[in-house]
Amino acid sequence: MTGGGACAPPRISMGNMMQVTETLNEGLKRAYAITITAAELSEKVDAKLLEAQPEVELKGFRKGKVPMAMLKKQFGPRVMGEAMQEAVDGAMNEHFEKSGDRPALQPDVKMTNEDWKEGDDVNVEMSYEALPEIPEVDVSGVALEKLIVKAEDEAVTEALTNLASTAQDFEARDEAAAAEDGDQVVIDFVGSVDGEEFEGGAGEAYPLVLGSNSFIPGFEEQLVGTKAGEEKDVNVTFPAEYGAEHLAGKEALFKCTVKEVKAPKAAEIDDELAKKFGAEDLEALKGQISERLEAEYTGAARQVMKRAALDALADLVSFDLPPSLVEAEAKQIAHQLWHEENPEVTGHDHPEIEATEEHTSLAERRVRLGLLLADMGQKAEVEVTDAEMTQAIMQQARQYPGQERQFFEFIQQNAQMQQQLRAPIFEDKVIDLVFEKANVSEKEVSKDDLQKAVEALEDE
Structure with a gap:
């Protein structure tokens, strides 16, 4: 796929006036010099202006009656830029269609005569890396091994045990037992800020799992070690970003009564458990x-x-x-x-x-x-x-x-x-x-x- 030799680089004519000359063909690297003649650009500009002329209105002229010279003076520079871009895009597309090259990434295109002025040809350099030709592959001789694993009773039992733990229930501890992290405490509570009770700050026989982080940060930790029948003052500070603005960042007191302490108990692995999971x-x-x-x-x-x-x-x-x-x-x-x-x-x-x-x-x-x-x-x-x-x-x-x-x-x-x-x-x-x-x-x-x-x- 490499180029070289003593031959002159190919010069490809596109249309009547555009010229594309190959300047690099090394491995997958390609580069081309594209020349768009002033005559071709002028022809494109005239065609665009003629197409737009029926819809153009300018002061002193009726719609569609603006002279071409006036159109060129008013809109020529902008239309010239559009014509240049279309000419370059057309040259690139025609090149890829004829050559069959597919660029690996977007081609690098730049104008080489930066001092261009109207009436000059436009010289453009285009470079890219072509995607390679991919050889045909015969995979019929490839040997592959498909591993088969059956669900063993042990794995099914382990999964059942995990399900039972997620469907856990709670059973009462002895009256003298202290609440541990993971236990459920059944509490009555009344909350106040600056001595005033607030809406939504009270509850009765509320089942709270310690460590679940379902209450305000710092609340649950203070109930660890409490026993059934015990009263406990819990002091916390509402987070600064708390949803209720009148409570955000405020210090609060919750007077709690622990009515019951319960230990977690995994559900029985039976038909009732199965029904909980839709079986x-x-x-x-x-x-x-x-x-x-x-x-x-x-x-x-x-x-x-x-x-x-x-x-x-x-x-x-x-x-x-x-x-x-x-x-x-x-x-x-x-x-x-x-x-x-x-x-x-x-x-x-x-x-x-x-x-x-x-x-x-x-x-x-x-x-x-x-x-x-x-x-x-x-x-x-x-x-x-x-x-x-x-x-x-x-x-x-x-x-x-x-x-x-x-x-x-x-x-x-x-x-x-x-x-x-x-x-x-x-x-x-x-x-x-x-x-x-x-x-x-x-x-x-x-x-x-x-x-x-x-x-x-x-x-x-």
Whole structure:
């Protein structure tokens, strides 16, 4: 793909007057000198002014009757700028259509005769890095292993126990027992600020779990150690940003009477527990848990097999990479890893982070695989459907409860965010094609073996 030799650089005529001359063809780097003649520009300007003339009104002239000389004087400079831009864009588009080149990044375009004046030709330099030709890849010989994990009784029991703990109840402690963190205290309370009771500051037989942080900061901690029948004065300060302005930042006194102290008790693992979680009975709940666990195992096993597939693809092909893409990816990797190692730095006000050879090597792998998967998907006519995009947006929107509509609108107006959501869906669909064509064998393993395989991915 390299140029050179003793031949003169090709000069390409576009239209009758525009000239495009190749000035660099080295690896994936390309550069062209584009000349747009003064005659062509003048012709474009005249055409634009003639098109606009019927709608133009100027003082002293009826609509559509303004002379061309007057139009040129009034609107010529602005129309000239539009004509230049259209001419350059047209030359670029025609070049890419004829050459078949696809630029890796937005081409760098600059005007070289900065002292240009009306009547001069326009000289423009365009440079870019072309995307490489991707070789055909035969994945039929790739051997992949699909790990299968069944939901064992032990794992189902562990999940049931965890569910029972979340559905915990409370049972009364002995009368002399002191309340501990995690206990539930049943209290009557009356709150006052500056000796005056305030609305919403009283309650009777209120069940408060100590450590739940459901009351004002500092309230629950003062009830630890209290006993049934005990009266306790709790002094707290409302937060400065408290919702009720008349209480924000104020010191308050709550007179509390502890009526009962209860210890947490996990729910029984029985049909009643199952019904709390929407299952008909305990056996049905066990079945649901087994399905959920095996779905999780399947997802993890897919990640392991996907990494193996990517490793195999990386070894199957080799082609030139656009240096600009590799450099940008290496910088991003270095930046991300630096923040992982320095989690206390949340912003980007830090020294410039230099990419190392290790970062560059990883970047080359990512860029190569990204270009390969994109090419494979394009040739297989892989598309991300509207339904798949909607589902992806909905999953992201769940992270913003109460603001789902605003998130949807933000995505609809942001092409870059849409691409960020579309890219992993597209990649997974191409990986599915690889799985279909590769030689895949199944291997049943334990949950621990699968966990080790997943951890090995994180270590790489």
